Amino acid sequence: MINLFPYFPEKISDFMDKSESILIKDLEKDFGKLKALKDINLTIAIGQIYGLLGPNGAGKTTLIRLLIGATKPSKGNISVLGYNPFRQKAFVRSQIGYMPQSPALYEDLSARENIHFFGYAHRNENFSKRIDEVIAFVGLSNRANDQVYKFSGGMKQRVSLACALVHQPKILFLDEPTTGIDPKLRQTFWDHFRELTNQGVTILVSTHQMNEAMFCDRLAILHEGVLLADEPPRQLLWKQKAKIKICLENQIEEKVVSNYPQQLPQILQQYGLETDISRIEIEEETLETVVLSLINDHEKQIIQGEEQ
Amino acid sequence: MIPIFNRLFVMTLRVLNQLRRDKRFLAISTLFPMIIIYFIKVVFDVLASPSFNISTYIVPYAAFIVHFITFILTAIVLVRERTAGTMAQMFVSGYQQIEIIIGYLVAYTVLATLQSLLVLLELNWLFDLGFSSIQMTSMYLVMWLLAIISMAIGMLVSNFARNEGQVFPFIPLVILSVILSGIIVPVEKLPDWAQVLSYLTPLYYANEILQELIRGGTLMDSKLNLLILPLYGLVVVAMVAISLREKD
Numbered sequence: 001m002i003n004l005f006p007y008f009p010e011k012i013s014d015f016m017d018k019s020e021s022i023l024i025k026d027l028e029k030d031f032g033k034l035k036a037l038k039d040i041n042l043t044i045a046i047g048q049i050y051g052l053l054g055p056n057g058a059g060k061t062t063l064i065r066l067l068i069g070a071t072k073p074s075k076g077n078i079s080v081l082g083y084n085p086f087r088q089k090a091f092v093r094s095q096i097g098y099m100p101q102s103p104a105l106y107e108d109l110s111a112r113e114n115i116h117f118f119g120y121a122h123r124n125e126n127f128s129k130r131i132d133e134v135i136a137f138v139g140l141s142n143r144a145n146d147q148v149y150k151f152s153g154g155m156k157q158r159v160s161l162a163c164a165l166v167h168q169p170k171i172l173f174l175d176e177p178t179t180g181i182d183p184k185l186r187q188t189f190w191d192h193f194r195e196l197t198n199q200g201v202t203i204l205v206s207t208h209q210m211n212e213a214m215f216c217d218r219l220a221i222l223h224e225g226v227l228l229a230d231e232p233p234r235q236l237l238w239k240q241k242a243k244i245k246i247c248l249e250n251q252i253e254e255k256v257v258s259n260y261p262q263q264l265p266q267i268l269q270q271y272g273l274e275t276d277i278s279r280i281e282i283e284e285e286t287l288e289t290v291v292l293s294l295i296n297d298h299e300k301q302i303i304q305g306e307e308q
Numbered sequence: 309m310i311p312i313f314n315r316l317f318v319m320t321l322r323v324l325n326q327l328r329r330d331k332r333f334l335a336i337s338t339l340f341p342m343i344i345i346y347f348i349k350v351v352f353d354v355l356a357s358p359s360f361n362i363s364t365y366i367v368p369y370a371a372f373i374v375h376f377i378t379f380i381l382t383a384i385v386l387v388r389e390r391t392a393g394t395m396a397q398m399f400v401s402g403y404q405q406i407e408i409i410i411g412y413l414v415a416y417t418v419l420a421t422l423q424s425l426l427v428l429l430e431l432n433w434l435f436d437l438g439f440s441s442i443q444m445t446s447m448y449l450v451m452w453l454l455a456i457i458s459m460a461i462g463m464l465v466s467n468f469a470r471n472e473g474q475v476f477p478f479i480p481l482v483i484l485s486v487i488l489s490g491i492i493v494p495v496e497k498l499p500d501w502a503q504v505l506s507y508l509t510p511l512y513y514a515n516e517i518l519q520e521l522i523r524g525g526t527l528m529d530s531k532l533n534l535l536i537l538p539l540y541g542l543v544v545v546a547m548v549a550i551s552l553r554e555k556d
Contacts, residue, residue, distance in 0.1 A: 068400055070554055090402070098400045104393030108329040109322070120318045121402030147329065163401075 021046045021171055021202040022067065027076035029062055029225075036062045037225045040076070044204065044218075047197050051216030051233070052206035053291060058222040060206035061101065064173050067204070068098050081170060094122045097164035101175040103156040107149035111140055111159045114148060119166030134162040137192065154181040161192070172196065174205040178212060190215050210287045221291055224302065228294045233287060240290050245281040246271075260284075315403060319411025327419060337381050337419060341373045341427050349434045366435050367522065368491040368515045370427050371451050375458045375511060376482055378423070382416060382462025383475045390555075391471055399554040409548055413459060420455035424448060439521075446527045447518060453537050454514045460544040461510070467551040485509035490516070513537045 022044035029037040037059045044050045052060045065071045066078060069085035069092055078085055085092045105114045115131050124130060135144045138158040143151070148159060157177065164172060174193075178186040190212070193203050197217075205216065213219055214233050221229040221236075229236060242260040244267065246253045257263040260282060271277065327334060348369060352362055389395040398408060428448050431437060439447070465478045486492065488502065489511030495503055506512045514537060517530040527534055 070396065070400070093400060093402055098397075100393050100397065102393065104397040106322070106326055106394060108326045113322070113325060117318060117322045118397060118401045121315055163397075 019045050021081055022050075022204070023077075023079040024067075025077045027063075027066070027078060028074045029059075029066060029071070030074045035225055037066075040227050042220060042227070042230060044202060046202050047200050048217040049193055049197055049203045049205060049215065051213045051219040052204065052222060053208065053210075053213045053219055054206075054222035055208065055295065057224075059225040060222055061175055062225075063222070064098075064175055064204065064206060068096060068173055069093065094167070095169060096171045096173060097167065097169035098173045099160050099164040099175065099177055101179065103160035105148050105156060105159055105163070108147060110145045110147055111135065111151070111162070112144045114159055115162050115166050118163040122167035124168055130166060130168070134166050137165070138162045139188070154185045157181055157185075157189075161189070165196075169201065171202045171204065174203065176206055176208070178207070178209065186212070210291070213287060221294055223295045223298050226298065228298055236290050237284055237287060240285040240293070242285065243283040245283070246277060247279045247281070249276050249278070312404075312407065315407050316411055316414070319403065319407050320414045323412055323415035324418060327415065333381065333385075334419075337377060338423050338426055341370070341377055341423065342430050344373050345370055345427065345430055346434065362435060365491070366431060367437070367447055368489075368511075368518050370431055371454055371514055371518060372486050372489075372491055372511060374420075374423060374427055374451060374455050375514075376486075378416075378420065378455050378458040379462045379465075379482060380475065380479070382412075382459040383465045383469070383478070384462075384472050386412070386463055386466035387469050387472050387475055390466070396554060405552045406549060409463065409545065409552060412463065413456065413545070416459045417456055420452055420459065424451040424455055427451070442526070443521050443524075446521050449527070450514050450517050450521075450537070453541070454510060457510045457537070457541040457544060460541055460548060463548045464544055464551065467548065467553075485511050488512065489514075490519075510537065510540050513540065 020043055022042070024040050024042040027037055027040040028035070040063070052063065054060055062071070066073055067080055067085055069080075069089040072086050080092050081095055083092050106117070109117070112131060112135065115134060116127075119127070119131065132141075135141055138161055140155065140158055140162070143155065148156060151159065161174075161177065164174075172193075178189055181189070186209075193205070193215075197203055205212075207213055216233060219229070219231060219233045219236060220227055231239075238259050238261055241256050241258045244255045244257060244260060244264065246255070246267070248271075255267060257267070264280075264282075268277075345366075348366065352366070356362075386395075389398075395408075399405075425448065428444065428451065432439075432444065437444075465475060469475050469478075485508075488495075488498070488506045489509050490506065491511065495506050495512065498506065513533045516533045517527070517537070520530045520533075521527070
């Protein structure tokens, strides 16, 4: 018989490093015939902003739901802070905050009442002081007692973030937190996220905004349930070919190299110290092209796989 | 205090707070039954005949109207919790399903208490029922119990609906139950196979007790039905507890 409920040790910190907050091993999730996630292996360090990037239907939300214990893995192991999020749901949930894709709030209640309600079960000491703190943190102090239905989309997102933060979680799961909010507020959100990681909070954020993905410390690219990359965003860019234009006194030399931070010093060495280089231009690929080319390659692989 | 009671209290308070703010919901759940009863009065006045004793019918009718409206409203409110994502968020925020169920039941019982009272007072005023205060109190208790059971059924139905629209197919079932319950025609007049179905609807038990009271009996004369009614409620709540899950 296939073991759908793999045995999981009480606490698995023995095979987890102290600097890791999330560990995923050989994870698979099926919904009937549909394989939502295939063979995922990931490690997320404490205090990182870890980005999940991928098109709609890539498996981002499924992965987050697995990590918060809302659904059971079909295969493989997950450890969140050393605990199994599905088996030890109650404990894991007291340690995490989750902000869903669209704000799940009670419109008839005020911002403060929502935050109080959603934070109450996992409240810490000085709960009411903490509520004031998070309200100030998301910049809603002067609207805290207004009913949520009067709020704009962005303000609801802020209430939603406050709800996820109020019990001082060690890990924050944010499912497309900045969808549909303006660039200024988005910047504010990311400032908040950085502030939180400085306090030691780990953040897992899913997005399909490329400019946002660049703010992450590390990036996982998901497509059709497969993990295509798991690297810092800069390194992803460097892997791709970049065009380097070296402007000399009377000519411009163009070179196409990959991993230019390492290649460039070597190129410059060829010119020697005496050569008068007036300027250097580097044309990097954008993250968007990098991600799209990874996805296109993967799609080709899938088609080839089907043909064979 | 024990943590679960703290959380239950917060849950109940949250639902009550919402009720208090949602004027439209309050109006629908209290005024609608009263308006419908008023129009039933109008209809009865037109169709009046000396051989027809209106009080035999009107109290159970009112009980049905309360049952129906409470059921639909509870089901829709709970489905709305699902579609808005707040149900999932409650689970993630550490609330247990039993706290959600009981919190809702307690909060809505406050509403049912008010609703049944208003309806019965209106009946007494419009139809000049002429029952004793003990009879009225007993009828109130039956209606109140039925309203709470209706909420539980609404919650149960909400677990099987993915959106508000999927609540509507259940409405014919409730309409059917009024025929099966004996409110319109005596259960003995139904075909044998249909009589069995009567036992499935809470309206049947409520109606039996109400009829006994109308005939001049007391609650003591319907001990069995009076025991079955709350048990029915408990069974439904247990079914809600089993089926209310954090969905995949």
